[in-house]
Amino acid sequence: MYDKDWQPSASLDHLKRRAQFLTEIRRFFYQRDVLEVDTPILSHAAPTAPYLDSFTTQYIAAGGQKTPCYLQTSPEFAMKRLLAAGLGDIYQIAKVFRNGEQGRHHSPEFTMLEWYRPSLSYHQLMAEVDDLLQSVVALPAAIKMSYQQVFSEYLAIDVSTVSEQQLKQLAMSRLTSLPEDWQADKDGWLELLMSELIEPQLASSGCPYIIYDFPASQAQLAKLHRSEDGNTVAARFEVYAQGLELANGYDECLDAEELSQRFTEDNLIRQQQGKATMPIDQHLMAAINSGLPACTGVAIGVDRLLMLKLGVKDINDVTSFRFEQS
Amino acid sequence: MASYSTNEFKSGLKFMLDGDPCSIIENEFVKPGKGQAFNRVKFRNLKTGRVNERTFKSGDTVESADVIETDLEYSYTDGEFWYFMDPTSFEQYGADANAISESKDWLKEQYVYTVTLWNGTPLLVTPPNFVNLAVVETDPGVRGDTSGGGGKPATLETGAVVRVPLFIEIGEVLRVDTRSSSYVERAKD
Numbered sequence: 001m002y003d004k005d006w007q008p009s010a011s012l013d014h015l016k017r018r019a020q021f022l023t024e025i026r027r028f029f030y031q032r033d034v035l036e037v038d039t040p041i042l043s044h045a046a047p048t049a050p051y052l053d054s055f056t057t058q059y060i061a062a063g064g065q066k067t068p069c070y071l072q073t074s075p076e077f078a079m080k081r082l083l084a085a086g087l088g089d090i091y092q093i094a095k096v097f098r099n100g101e102q103g104r105h106h107s108p109e110f111t112m113l114e115w116y117r118p119s120l121s122y123h124q125l126m127a128e129v130d131d132l133l134q135s136v137v138a139l140p141a142a143i144k145m146s147y148q149q150v151f152s153e154y155l156a157i158d159v160s161t162v163s164e165q166q167l168k169q170l171a172m173s174r175l176t177s178l179p180e181d182w183q184a185d186k187d188g189w190l191e192l193l194m195s196e197l198i199e200p201q202l203a204s205s206g207c208p209y210i211i212y213d214f215p216a217s218q219a220q221l222a223k224l225h226r227s228e229d230g231n232t233v234a235a236r237f238e239v240y241a242q243g244l245e246l247a248n249g250y251d252e253c254l255d256a257e258e259l260s261q262r263f264t265e266d267n268l269i270r271q272q273q274g275k276a277t278m279p280i281d282q283h284l285m286a287a288i289n290s291g292l293p294a295c296t297g298v299a300i301g302v303d304r305l306l307m308l309k310l311g312v313k314d315i316n317d318v319t320s321f322r323f324e325q326s
Numbered sequence: 327m328a329s330y331s332t333n334e335f336k337s338g339l340k341f342m343l344d345g346d347p348c349s350i351i352e353n354e355f356v357k358p359g360k361g362q363a364f365n366r367v368k369f370r371n372l373k374t375g376r377v378n379e380r381t382f383k384s385g386d387t388v389e390s391a392d393v394i395e396t397d398l399e400y401s402y403t404d405g406e407f408w409y410f411m412d413p414t415s416f417e418q419y420g421a422d423a424n425a426i427s428e429s430k431d432w433l434k435e436q437y438v439y440t441v442t443l444w445n446g447t448p449l450l451v452t453p454p455n456f457v458n459l460a461v462v463e464t465d466p467g468v469r470g471d472t473s474g475g476g477g478k479p480a481t482l483e484t485g486a487v488v489r490v491p492l493f494i495e496i497g498e499v500l501r502v503d504t505r506s507s508s509y510v511e512r513a514k515d
Contacts, residue, residue, distance in 0.1 A: 049360060050362075051357075051360060051361055051362050051363065052360070100333070100363070100384065100385075101355070101357060101363065102333070102355060103354060103355025103356070104354065104355070105355075106355055106357065175381065176379070177366065177367075177378075177379035177380050177381045178381050179380065179381070182381070182383075184362075187361065188361060188362060191358040191359050191361035191362075192358065192361075192364075194358060194359065195356055195358035195359075196381075214359075218359065218360065220360055238359060245358075245359070248359070248360070
Protein backbone atom coordinates (compact mmCIF):
# COMPACT_ATOMS: atom_id res chain seq x y z
CA MET A 1 0.00 0.00 0.00
CA TYR A 2 1.28 3.41 -0.93
CA ASP A 3 0.41 6.27 1.39
CA LYS A 4 -1.44 9.41 0.36
CA ASP A 5 1.53 11.66 1.01
CA TRP A 6 2.28 12.09 -2.70
CA GLN A 7 -0.72 14.40 -3.05
CA PRO A 8 -0.39 18.20 -2.98
CA SER A 9 -0.77 19.91 0.38
CA ALA A 10 -2.83 22.71 -1.20
CA SER A 11 -6.15 22.12 -2.95
CA LEU A 12 -6.16 22.27 -6.75
CA ASP A 13 -8.34 25.36 -6.51
CA HIS A 14 -5.72 27.11 -4.36
CA LEU A 15 -2.99 26.15 -6.83
CA LYS A 16 -4.97 27.72 -9.67
CA ARG A 17 -5.56 30.84 -7.56
CA ARG A 18 -1.81 30.90 -6.85
CA ALA A 19 -0.97 30.96 -10.56
CA GLN A 20 -3.47 33.77 -11.09
CA PHE A 21 -2.04 35.64 -8.10
CA LEU A 22 1.51 35.53 -9.48
CA THR A 23 0.20 36.88 -12.79
CA GLU A 24 -1.48 39.76 -10.95
CA ILE A 25 1.76 40.61 -9.14
CA ARG A 26 3.65 40.63 -12.45
CA ARG A 27 0.98 42.86 -13.99
CA PHE A 28 1.29 45.29 -11.06
CA PHE A 29 5.00 45.75 -11.73
CA TYR A 30 4.64 45.72 -15.51
CA GLN A 31 2.22 48.63 -15.24
CA ARG A 32 4.77 50.53 -13.15
CA ASP A 33 7.66 49.86 -15.48
CA VAL A 34 9.59 47.75 -13.00
CA LEU A 35 11.75 45.14 -14.71
CA GLU A 36 11.54 41.46 -13.72
CA VAL A 37 14.94 39.86 -13.07
CA ASP A 38 16.14 36.47 -11.96
CA THR A 39 19.41 35.92 -10.19
CA PRO A 40 21.27 32.80 -9.00
CA ILE A 41 19.68 30.91 -6.13
CA LEU A 42 23.03 29.30 -5.29
CA SER A 43 25.73 31.63 -4.03
CA HIS A 44 29.33 31.50 -2.85
CA ALA A 45 28.50 33.98 -0.08
CA ALA A 46 25.70 34.27 2.45
CA PRO A 47 24.11 36.83 4.77
CA THR A 48 25.72 37.18 8.18
CA ALA A 49 22.53 38.06 10.13
CA PRO A 50 22.78 36.21 13.46
CA TYR A 51 19.26 34.72 13.33
CA LEU A 52 19.12 33.84 9.66
CA ASP A 53 20.52 30.42 8.80
CA SER A 54 21.42 29.53 5.24
CA PHE A 55 21.34 26.00 3.84
CA THR A 56 24.88 25.10 2.97
CA THR A 57 26.01 22.76 0.24
CA GLN A 58 29.10 22.08 -1.85
CA TYR A 59 30.05 22.36 -5.46
CA ILE A 60 32.20 19.37 -6.34
CA ALA A 61 34.41 19.93 -9.39
CA ALA A 62 35.19 17.07 -11.76
CA GLY A 63 38.55 16.70 -10.06
CA GLY A 64 36.87 16.35 -6.65
CA GLN A 65 37.72 19.83 -5.40
CA LYS A 66 34.97 21.10 -3.13
CA THR A 67 33.67 24.67 -2.86
CA PRO A 68 31.12 25.63 -0.20
CA CYS A 69 27.92 27.16 -1.56
CA TYR A 70 24.77 28.55 0.04
CA LEU A 71 21.13 28.64 -0.97
CA GLN A 72 19.89 32.22 -0.91
CA THR A 73 17.79 33.46 2.02
CA SER A 74 16.69 36.34 -0.22
CA PRO A 75 17.81 37.64 -3.65
CA GLU A 76 18.96 40.92 -2.03
CA PHE A 77 22.71 40.79 -2.68
CA ALA A 78 22.51 39.80 -6.34
CA MET A 79 19.78 42.39 -6.99
CA LYS A 80 21.89 45.12 -5.40
CA ARG A 81 24.70 44.22 -7.79
CA LEU A 82 22.27 44.70 -10.67
CA LEU A 83 21.31 48.09 -9.20
CA ALA A 84 24.94 49.12 -8.89
CA ALA A 85 25.42 48.05 -12.52
CA GLY A 86 22.64 50.52 -13.41
CA LEU A 87 19.64 48.34 -14.28
CA GLY A 88 17.16 50.68 -12.55
CA ASP A 89 13.84 49.66 -10.95
CA ILE A 90 13.74 45.86 -10.67
CA TYR A 91 11.70 43.11 -9.02
CA GLN A 92 12.01 39.39 -8.58
CA ILE A 93 9.79 36.51 -7.49
CA ALA A 94 12.26 34.00 -6.10
CA LYS A 95 12.44 30.76 -4.17
CA VAL A 96 14.35 31.37 -0.95
CA PHE A 97 15.53 29.05 1.80
CA ARG A 98 15.86 29.47 5.55
CA ASN A 99 17.17 26.69 7.69
CA GLY A 100 15.32 25.75 10.87
CA GLU A 101 12.20 27.79 10.14
CA GLN A 102 9.07 25.71 10.10
CA GLY A 103 5.57 26.26 11.42
CA ARG A 104 2.10 27.39 10.39
CA HIS A 105 3.55 30.59 8.93
CA HIS A 106 6.99 29.27 7.99
CA SER A 107 8.39 26.82 5.53
CA PRO A 108 12.17 26.27 5.06
CA GLU A 109 11.59 26.93 1.34
CA PHE A 110 9.22 29.71 0.37
CA THR A 111 8.55 32.32 -2.30
CA MET A 112 9.75 35.87 -1.91
CA LEU A 113 8.73 38.95 -3.83
CA GLU A 114 11.51 41.50 -3.62
CA TRP A 115 11.81 44.81 -5.40
CA TYR A 116 14.16 47.82 -5.52
CA ARG A 117 13.25 51.34 -6.55
CA PRO A 118 16.00 53.88 -7.24
CA SER A 119 13.16 56.19 -8.26
CA LEU A 120 11.17 56.02 -5.00
CA SER A 121 11.80 57.53 -1.58
CA TYR A 122 11.38 55.60 1.69
CA HIS A 123 7.80 56.82 2.25
CA GLN A 124 6.91 56.46 -1.44
CA LEU A 125 7.97 52.81 -1.27
CA MET A 126 5.71 52.26 1.76
CA ALA A 127 2.86 53.78 -0.26
CA GLU A 128 3.64 51.39 -3.11
CA VAL A 129 3.54 48.41 -0.73
CA ASP A 130 0.14 49.65 0.45
CA ASP A 131 -1.03 49.90 -3.20
CA LEU A 132 0.10 46.34 -3.87
CA LEU A 133 -1.71 45.02 -0.77
CA GLN A 134 -4.89 46.85 -1.78
CA SER A 135 -4.90 46.02 -5.48
CA VAL A 136 -3.49 42.48 -5.51
CA VAL A 137 -4.54 41.11 -2.10
CA ALA A 138 -7.65 43.31 -1.70
CA LEU A 139 -6.69 44.38 1.84
CA PRO A 140 -8.01 47.62 3.35
CA ALA A 141 -5.70 50.64 3.32
CA ALA A 142 -2.71 50.31 5.65
CA ILE A 143 -2.27 52.29 8.85
CA LYS A 144 1.18 53.86 9.18
CA MET A 145 2.85 54.30 12.57
CA SER A 146 6.43 54.75 13.62
CA TYR A 147 8.09 52.16 15.91
CA GLN A 148 8.24 54.91 18.54
CA GLN A 149 4.48 55.62 18.21
CA VAL A 150 3.39 52.00 18.30
CA PHE A 151 5.32 51.27 21.53
CA SER A 152 4.06 54.46 23.10
CA GLU A 153 0.44 53.81 22.14
CA TYR A 154 0.19 50.11 22.96
CA LEU A 155 2.68 49.72 25.82
CA ALA A 156 3.23 53.28 27.07
CA ILE A 157 6.96 52.92 26.46
CA ASP A 158 9.29 55.58 25.12
CA VAL A 159 11.59 53.43 22.99
CA SER A 160 14.22 56.16 22.69
CA THR A 161 14.85 56.30 26.46
CA VAL A 162 13.64 52.98 27.92
CA SER A 163 16.27 50.78 29.59
CA GLU A 164 16.87 47.08 29.04
CA GLN A 165 15.87 46.49 32.68
CA GLN A 166 12.49 48.24 32.26
CA LEU A 167 11.75 46.21 29.13
CA LYS A 168 12.63 43.02 30.96
CA GLN A 169 10.34 43.92 33.88
CA LEU A 170 7.46 44.68 31.56
CA ALA A 171 7.93 41.45 29.59
CA MET A 172 8.21 39.37 32.76
CA SER A 173 5.09 40.88 34.32
CA ARG A 174 2.94 40.75 31.19
CA LEU A 175 4.08 37.48 29.60
CA THR A 176 3.28 34.75 32.10
CA SER A 177 4.48 32.08 29.69
CA LEU A 178 8.05 33.34 29.92
CA PRO A 179 10.41 31.26 32.10
CA GLU A 180 12.21 33.28 34.79
CA ASP A 181 15.65 32.62 33.33
CA TRP A 182 14.77 34.03 29.88
CA GLN A 183 17.83 35.82 28.48
CA ALA A 184 17.68 38.62 25.94
CA ASP A 185 19.42 41.84 25.04
CA LYS A 186 17.52 45.09 24.57
CA ASP A 187 16.55 44.29 20.99
CA GLY A 188 15.53 40.80 22.05
CA TRP A 189 13.09 42.21 24.63
CA LEU A 190 11.74 44.74 22.12
CA GLU A 191 11.18 42.00 19.54
CA LEU A 192 9.45 39.83 22.11
CA LEU A 193 7.14 42.65 23.24
CA MET A 194 6.39 43.51 19.64
CA SER A 195 5.45 39.98 18.66
CA GLU A 196 3.67 38.92 21.87
CA LEU A 197 1.92 42.10 23.02
CA ILE A 198 1.71 44.59 20.15
CA GLU A 199 1.18 42.40 17.07
CA PRO A 200 -1.90 40.64 18.51
CA GLN A 201 -3.49 44.07 19.05
CA LEU A 202 -2.60 45.19 15.52
CA ALA A 203 -4.00 41.93 14.14
CA SER A 204 -7.44 42.48 15.62
CA SER A 205 -8.20 45.53 13.45
CA GLY A 206 -7.94 43.62 10.15
CA CYS A 207 -6.01 46.48 8.54
CA PRO A 208 -2.38 46.08 7.58
CA TYR A 209 0.05 48.15 9.67
CA ILE A 210 3.23 49.67 8.30
CA ILE A 211 5.62 50.23 11.20
CA TYR A 212 8.59 52.40 10.20
CA ASP A 213 11.78 53.82 11.74
CA PHE A 214 13.09 50.84 13.70
CA PRO A 215 15.75 51.28 16.42
CA ALA A 216 19.20 51.94 14.96
CA SER A 217 20.41 48.67 16.53
CA GLN A 218 17.94 46.77 14.30
CA ALA A 219 19.03 48.50 11.08
CA GLN A 220 20.18 45.39 9.20
CA LEU A 221 20.93 46.80 5.72
CA ALA A 222 18.98 50.03 6.14
CA LYS A 223 20.59 53.43 6.40
CA LEU A 224 20.36 55.42 9.62
CA HIS A 225 18.50 58.71 9.55
CA ARG A 226 16.89 61.25 11.85
CA SER A 227 13.28 60.52 12.80
CA GLU A 228 10.53 63.17 12.98
CA ASP A 229 11.25 63.53 16.71
CA GLY A 230 14.97 63.92 16.20
CA ASN A 231 16.27 60.48 17.19
CA THR A 232 18.71 58.47 15.12
CA VAL A 233 16.77 55.47 13.82
CA ALA A 234 16.97 52.90 11.06
CA ALA A 235 15.15 53.71 7.82
CA ARG A 236 13.54 50.29 7.97
CA PHE A 237 9.87 49.31 7.94
CA GLU A 238 7.88 46.16 8.50
CA VAL A 239 4.33 45.37 7.46
CA TYR A 240 1.99 43.31 9.64
CA ALA A 241 -1.49 42.15 8.75
CA GLN A 242 -3.90 39.91 10.64
CA GLY A 243 -1.14 38.35 12.75
CA LEU A 244 1.22 37.78 9.82
CA GLU A 245 4.53 39.50 9.31
CA LEU A 246 4.42 40.33 5.63
CA ALA A 247 7.23 42.61 4.57
CA ASN A 248 10.56 44.13 5.52
CA GLY A 249 11.82 47.22 3.69
CA TYR A 250 14.75 49.62 3.79
CA ASP A 251 16.00 52.88 2.57
CA GLU A 252 19.18 51.09 1.58
CA CYS A 253 22.47 51.75 3.30
CA LEU A 254 24.94 52.89 0.59
CA ASP A 255 28.01 52.97 2.78
CA ALA A 256 30.24 49.92 2.14
CA GLU A 257 32.39 50.70 5.18
CA GLU A 258 29.38 50.83 7.51
CA LEU A 259 27.91 47.60 6.09
CA SER A 260 31.21 45.80 6.34
CA GLN A 261 31.34 46.77 10.01
CA ARG A 262 27.77 45.48 10.62
CA PHE A 263 28.56 42.18 8.86
CA THR A 264 31.69 41.70 10.95
CA GLU A 265 29.71 42.35 14.15
CA ASP A 266 27.05 39.88 12.98
CA ASN A 267 29.69 37.20 12.48
CA LEU A 268 31.03 37.90 15.95
CA ILE A 269 27.56 37.26 17.42
CA ARG A 270 27.28 34.08 15.35
CA GLN A 271 30.61 32.95 16.73
CA GLN A 272 29.53 33.65 20.34
CA GLN A 273 26.45 31.53 19.75
CA GLY A 274 28.51 28.66 18.40
CA LYS A 275 27.20 29.13 14.87
CA ALA A 276 29.33 29.03 11.72
CA THR A 277 30.42 32.45 10.50
CA MET A 278 29.32 33.36 6.97
CA PRO A 279 31.60 34.50 4.15
CA ILE A 280 30.89 38.18 3.49
CA ASP A 281 29.81 38.75 -0.10
CA GLN A 282 32.81 40.55 -1.56
CA HIS A 283 31.05 41.08 -4.89
CA LEU A 284 28.31 42.93 -3.02
CA MET A 285 30.86 45.04 -1.12
CA ALA A 286 32.66 45.91 -4.36
CA ALA A 287 29.38 46.79 -6.07
CA ILE A 288 28.32 49.09 -3.22
CA ASN A 289 31.76 50.60 -3.15
CA SER A 290 31.61 51.32 -6.88
CA GLY A 291 28.39 53.24 -6.25
CA LEU A 292 25.01 51.79 -5.37
CA PRO A 293 22.43 54.39 -6.46
CA ALA A 294 20.23 55.78 -3.69
CA CYS A 295 17.36 53.27 -3.59
CA THR A 296 14.69 51.72 -1.47
CA GLY A 297 13.83 48.04 -1.39
CA VAL A 298 11.38 45.65 0.20
CA ALA A 299 10.85 41.90 0.49
CA ILE A 300 7.42 40.31 0.92
CA GLY A 301 6.46 36.70 1.57
CA VAL A 302 4.29 35.73 -1.39
CA ASP A 303 2.84 32.65 0.30
CA ARG A 304 1.67 34.74 3.25
CA LEU A 305 0.05 37.28 0.90
CA LEU A 306 -1.84 34.45 -0.71
CA MET A 307 -2.83 33.07 2.71
CA LEU A 308 -4.44 36.44 3.45
CA LYS A 309 -6.13 36.57 0.07
CA LEU A 310 -7.57 33.06 0.42
CA GLY A 311 -8.26 33.35 4.14
CA VAL A 312 -6.25 30.26 5.17
CA LYS A 313 -4.19 29.79 8.31
CA ASP A 314 -1.46 27.39 7.18
CA ILE A 315 1.25 28.11 4.63
CA ASN A 316 0.99 24.54 3.35
CA ASP A 317 -2.53 25.31 2.14
CA VAL A 318 -1.09 27.64 -0.53
CA THR A 319 2.02 25.72 -1.64
CA SER A 320 2.03 22.65 -3.86
CA PHE A 321 3.86 20.40 -1.39
CA ARG A 322 4.77 20.82 2.25
CA PHE A 323 8.45 20.56 3.20
CA GLU A 324 8.09 16.99 4.60
CA GLN A 325 6.74 15.87 1.23
CA SER A 326 9.32 17.67 -0.89
CA MET B 327 16.53 9.93 29.78
CA ALA B 328 15.78 11.03 26.24
CA SER B 329 15.30 14.69 25.45
CA TYR B 330 13.41 16.58 22.78
CA SER B 331 14.42 19.73 20.94
CA THR B 332 11.79 22.36 20.09
CA ASN B 333 11.90 21.22 16.47
CA GLU B 334 10.42 17.89 17.59
CA PHE B 335 7.55 19.56 19.46
CA LYS B 336 4.12 18.46 18.33
CA SER B 337 0.79 17.93 19.97
CA GLY B 338 0.71 14.88 22.21
CA LEU B 339 4.44 14.98 23.01
CA LYS B 340 5.04 14.16 26.70
CA PHE B 341 7.79 16.11 28.43
CA MET B 342 8.94 17.20 31.90
CA LEU B 343 8.52 20.81 33.00
CA ASP B 344 9.41 22.04 36.49
CA GLY B 345 9.30 18.44 37.72
CA ASP B 346 5.84 17.66 36.36
CA PRO B 347 4.92 15.52 33.35
CA CYS B 348 3.18 17.56 30.66
CA SER B 349 1.61 16.94 27.28
CA ILE B 350 1.81 19.42 24.39
CA ILE B 351 -1.57 20.62 23.12
CA GLU B 352 -0.36 23.18 20.59
CA ASN B 353 3.05 24.33 19.39
CA GLU B 354 3.64 27.48 17.39
CA PHE B 355 6.95 28.53 15.82
CA VAL B 356 7.41 32.31 16.05
CA LYS B 357 10.16 34.39 14.46
CA PRO B 358 9.86 38.06 15.28
CA GLY B 359 11.34 40.43 12.68
CA LYS B 360 14.98 39.61 12.31
CA GLY B 361 15.28 38.32 15.85
CA GLN B 362 15.71 35.00 17.53
CA ALA B 363 12.99 32.43 16.94
CA PHE B 364 10.95 30.93 19.77
CA ASN B 365 8.18 28.42 20.29
CA ARG B 366 4.90 29.31 21.96
CA VAL B 367 3.69 26.10 23.55
CA LYS B 368 0.29 25.33 25.06
CA PHE B 369 0.42 22.24 27.25
CA ARG B 370 -1.47 20.27 29.86
CA ASN B 371 0.19 19.51 33.17
CA LEU B 372 -0.72 15.84 33.48
CA LYS B 373 -0.45 15.89 37.27
CA THR B 374 -2.81 18.80 37.88
CA GLY B 375 -4.76 18.65 34.62
CA ARG B 376 -4.24 22.40 34.18
CA VAL B 377 -3.60 23.96 30.79
CA ASN B 378 -0.79 26.48 30.60
CA GLU B 379 1.51 28.25 28.17
CA ARG B 380 5.29 28.40 28.05
CA THR B 381 7.68 30.12 25.69
CA PHE B 382 10.81 28.24 24.65
CA LYS B 383 13.75 29.52 22.65
CA SER B 384 13.95 27.58 19.43
CA GLY B 385 16.59 24.92 19.82
CA ASP B 386 16.03 24.52 23.58
CA THR B 387 15.62 20.98 24.80
CA VAL B 388 13.29 19.41 27.34
CA GLU B 389 13.45 16.03 29.04
CA SER B 390 11.00 13.43 27.85
CA ALA B 391 8.44 12.20 30.39
CA ASP B 392 8.10 8.47 30.99
CA VAL B 393 4.37 8.53 30.38
CA ILE B 394 2.48 5.59 28.90
CA GLU B 395 -1.17 4.85 28.30
CA THR B 396 -2.41 1.39 29.15
CA ASP B 397 -5.73 -0.43 29.46
CA LEU B 398 -6.49 -1.55 33.01
CA GLU B 399 -9.47 -3.17 34.69
CA TYR B 400 -11.13 -1.36 37.59
CA SER B 401 -11.15 -3.50 40.76
CA TYR B 402 -12.31 -1.62 43.86
CA THR B 403 -11.79 1.44 46.05
CA ASP B 404 -10.83 1.77 49.70
CA GLY B 405 -12.10 5.34 49.75
CA GLU B 406 -8.64 6.86 49.35
CA PHE B 407 -7.39 5.05 46.25
CA TRP B 408 -9.13 3.45 43.30
CA TYR B 409 -7.40 0.23 42.26
CA PHE B 410 -6.89 -0.87 38.69
CA MET B 411 -5.43 -4.17 37.55
CA ASP B 412 -3.45 -5.22 34.51
CA PRO B 413 -5.53 -8.17 33.24
CA THR B 414 -2.47 -10.06 32.01
CA SER B 415 0.15 -9.43 34.71
CA PHE B 416 -2.40 -8.90 37.53
CA GLU B 417 -0.31 -5.98 38.69
CA GLN B 418 -2.32 -3.42 40.70
CA TYR B 419 -2.16 0.36 40.42
CA GLY B 420 -3.74 2.76 42.94
CA ALA B 421 -5.12 6.00 41.46
CA ASP B 422 -5.84 8.97 43.72
CA ALA B 423 -8.94 11.19 43.64
CA ASN B 424 -7.24 13.63 41.28
CA ALA B 425 -6.48 10.94 38.70
CA ILE B 426 -10.04 9.62 38.64
CA SER B 427 -11.75 13.02 38.72
CA GLU B 428 -12.87 12.72 35.09
CA SER B 429 -14.05 9.14 35.42
CA LYS B 430 -15.38 8.72 38.96
CA ASP B 431 -19.03 8.71 37.85
CA TRP B 432 -18.29 5.92 35.39
CA LEU B 433 -16.29 3.39 37.40
CA LYS B 434 -17.67 -0.14 37.33
CA GLU B 435 -15.85 -3.26 38.46
CA GLN B 436 -14.21 -5.26 35.69
CA TYR B 437 -14.73 -2.57 33.06
CA VAL B 438 -11.57 -1.56 31.23
CA TYR B 439 -10.26 2.05 31.44
CA THR B 440 -7.40 3.85 29.75
CA VAL B 441 -4.92 4.75 32.47
CA THR B 442 -2.07 7.21 31.91
CA LEU B 443 0.91 6.06 33.96
CA TRP B 444 3.89 8.23 34.85
CA ASN B 445 6.80 6.25 36.30
CA GLY B 446 4.19 3.60 37.17
CA THR B 447 1.80 6.01 38.98
CA PRO B 448 -1.66 6.62 37.52
CA LEU B 449 -2.03 10.27 36.49
CA LEU B 450 -5.30 10.09 34.66
CA VAL B 451 -8.06 7.52 34.26
CA THR B 452 -10.16 7.93 31.13
CA PRO B 453 -13.42 6.04 30.75
CA PRO B 454 -14.34 4.37 27.45
CA ASN B 455 -16.45 6.63 25.21
CA PHE B 456 -19.46 4.34 25.68
CA VAL B 457 -20.42 2.24 28.70
CA ASN B 458 -23.42 0.07 29.51
CA LEU B 459 -24.86 0.80 32.96
CA ALA B 460 -28.03 -0.16 34.85
CA VAL B 461 -30.57 2.39 36.11
CA VAL B 462 -30.88 2.31 39.91
CA GLU B 463 -33.24 5.22 40.37
CA THR B 464 -35.71 7.09 38.18
CA ASP B 465 -39.40 8.08 38.12
CA PRO B 466 -41.74 5.28 36.99
CA GLY B 467 -41.67 4.72 33.26
CA VAL B 468 -44.49 5.90 31.03
CA ARG B 469 -45.35 2.78 29.09
CA GLY B 470 -45.77 3.08 25.38
CA ASP B 471 -44.14 6.48 25.24
CA THR B 472 -41.26 5.85 22.85
CA SER B 473 -41.37 9.29 21.32
CA GLY B 474 -38.29 10.38 23.24
CA GLY B 475 -39.89 13.73 23.84
CA GLY B 476 -39.43 15.32 27.26
CA GLY B 477 -37.24 13.13 29.42
CA LYS B 478 -36.34 12.69 33.09
CA PRO B 479 -33.22 12.21 35.19
CA ALA B 480 -32.02 8.68 35.95
CA THR B 481 -29.30 7.65 38.40
CA LEU B 482 -27.04 4.87 37.12
CA GLU B 483 -25.30 2.17 39.17
CA THR B 484 -22.01 4.13 39.18
CA GLY B 485 -23.65 7.29 40.54
CA ALA B 486 -23.82 9.20 37.24
CA VAL B 487 -27.06 11.03 36.54
CA VAL B 488 -28.16 11.26 32.91
CA ARG B 489 -31.32 12.43 31.16
CA VAL B 490 -33.27 9.52 29.74
CA PRO B 491 -36.55 9.12 27.79
CA LEU B 492 -39.77 8.78 29.84
CA PHE B 493 -40.21 5.06 29.06
CA ILE B 494 -37.01 3.96 30.84
CA GLU B 495 -37.54 1.82 33.97
CA ILE B 496 -35.39 1.02 37.01
CA GLY B 497 -33.19 -2.01 36.30
CA GLU B 498 -32.84 -1.38 32.58
CA VAL B 499 -29.30 -1.31 31.16
CA LEU B 500 -28.48 1.76 29.07
CA ARG B 501 -25.72 2.62 26.65
CA VAL B 502 -24.30 6.01 27.68
CA ASP B 503 -21.81 8.38 26.08
CA THR B 504 -19.36 9.31 28.86
CA ARG B 505 -17.98 12.38 27.02
CA SER B 506 -21.31 14.20 27.05
CA SER B 507 -22.94 12.24 29.93
CA SER B 508 -25.81 11.47 27.61
CA TYR B 509 -28.14 8.53 27.00
CA VAL B 510 -27.65 6.79 23.64
CA GLU B 511 -30.04 3.81 23.66
CA ARG B 512 -31.18 0.76 25.62
CA ALA B 513 -28.28 -1.68 25.70
CA LYS B 514 -28.73 -4.66 23.40
CA ASP B 515 -27.75 -7.88 25.10
